Amino acid sequence: xxxxxxxKVHDGALHITLGLPRLDASASASLKKQLAFDLDPSVMRAExxxxxxxxxxxxxxxxxxxxxxxxxxAGADVTLLNVQPGVLAVLELLRLHRIFKVE
Numbered sequence: 001x002x003x004x005x006x007x008k009v010h011d012g013a014l015h016i017t018l019g020l021p022r023l024d025a026s027a028s029a030s031l032k033k034q035l036a037f038d039l040d041p042s043v044m045r046a047e048x049x050x051x052x053x054x055x056x057x058x059x060x061x062x063x064x065x066x067x068x069x070x071x072x073x074a075g076a077d078v079t080l081l082n083v084q085p086g087v088l089a090v091l092e093l094l095r096l097h098r099i100f101k102v103e
Contacts, residue, residue: 004018004019004020004027004030005017005018005019005020005027005031005034006019007034007035009040009042009043012042012043012044012045013043013044013045013046013047014035014039014043014045014046014047014067015046015047015049016035016046016047016048016049016067017049018031018048018049018050018052018053019052020052020053021052021053021054021055022053022054022055022056022057022060023050023053023055023056023057023059023060023063024055024056024057024059024060025057025059027059027060028059028060028062028063029059031063032063032066035063035066035067035070039067039070039071041072043071043072044071044072044073045071045077045078045079046067046068046071046077046078046079047078047079047081048064048067048078048079048080048081049081049082050080050081050082050083050084050087051081051082051084053083053084053087054084054086054087055086055087056087056090056091061090061094061096064078064080064096064100065096065099068099068100077101078099078100078101079100079101079102079103080100080101080102080103081103082103083102083103088102
């Protein structure tokens with residue numbers, strides 16, 4: 001499961017690329033662990049490239065929400081990029097498209 005996701009901080013933004021087809025319980029634990037190192041006070045916004053994610057479950061939703069909650073500014077931007085239709089349907093069903101910017 002190495003290199004399934006990459007993250008880097010640049011100019012106050014955390015950029016995350018998820019290179020796996022499912023954001024579920026098996027992937028969420030290791031992603032949360034990695035993000036604990038990357039989400040420091042210098043991070044003011046986040047972008048998550050979800051182009052490969054075809055499936056998301058409650059654990060994956062929890063990861064996205066933890067990114068949002070850990071940003072220092074409650075109104076900070078979390079942008080989800082390249083969201084696949086099935087994943088977008090889940091986000092809309094849960095009304096999370098009102099919290100996250102979806103592009």
